[in-house]
Amino acid sequence: MEVDFGNITVVGFDADDTLWVNETYFRNAEEKFASLLDSYETKNQIDQELFKTEIKNLELYGYGIKGFMLSMIESALDLSNNRISQATITEILNLGKEMLTHPVELLDGVEQVLEALKDKYRLIVLTKGDLLDQERKLEKSGLSQYFHHVEVLSDKKEENYKNLLEHLEIPVEEFLMIGNSLKSDVLPILKIGAQAVHIPFHTTWLHEEVRMEEHNNDHLTLSTISDILKYLK
Structure with a gap:
């Protein structure tokens, strides 16, 4: 044109x-998140639940990694019926911190x-x-x-x-x-x-x-x- x-x-x-580069790191974190929860649900269901939670939380948290971290934790609690371990919650927090400190x-x-x-x-x-x-x-x-x-x-x-x-x-x-x-x-x-x-x-x-x-x-x-x-x- x-x-x-x-x-x-x-x-x-x-x-x-x-x-x-930005979105690549979110996709990588989503893959790791799905692996952490693979004993509770299929990857496809985990991905869908996380996306749904992110969209629901946009008005509260806005865009960015911190809101993404909170949505991962909320999704993990929902998908596991609140049975997710403290160790796994820590791993999810570490996923977010890795993104925040990435070069x-x-x-x-x-x-x-x-x-x-x-x-x-x-x-x-x-x-x-x-x-x-x-x-x-x-x-x-x-x-x-x-x-x-x-x-x-x-x-x-x-x-x-x-x-x-x-x-x-x-x-x-x-x-x-x-x-x-x-x-x-x-x-x-x-x-x-x-x-x-x-x-x-x-x-x-x-x-x-x-x-x-x-x-x-x-x-x-x-x-x-x-x-x-x-x-x-």
Whole structure:
């Protein structure tokens, strides 16, 4: 599709699975969690119960590893009829702590892209999740120097984006969002009149998937973040 980014002055980046690896660690933790509970239920049932519990708890805990840890514990209690051992609860907590202390793994090309764009555009991070964890990952990533502003949102819906752009005095026609999630990084941005670029990650959380009828072709899809340099001059 033809794109025109000539009016863009501000570029927003999602963080997890756009700047650095994230979802892979959740999938690995889910595999280990299922193994811990395999004496109580099948893996498929364990996966379904955990996902259902995570979605139910989003309003209470929000997005991020800490809410995921609590949902794993709650699911373990439910699936075992409260018979789960203290030792297994400890192992579940350790799964979460391993995720929280995991080294930050930048995706290919990220730093080169930020270096190329930093003097031409105002760069910001717009992510959701746990504030402390996202601040930790940004610090460990070594990327803080490239961004004018970092915002950790409770959610990424139209209203969240509209309020933030108004607060930062960014005209929607001058804003471009780059991210891996159609649901969070692309569709709500298009609905408020800004532009978006989709860079799919190989793993997507079920909650972030969108139905075919929700897909919108009014955006650019790229294979890698490095490809954005063909469009942002």
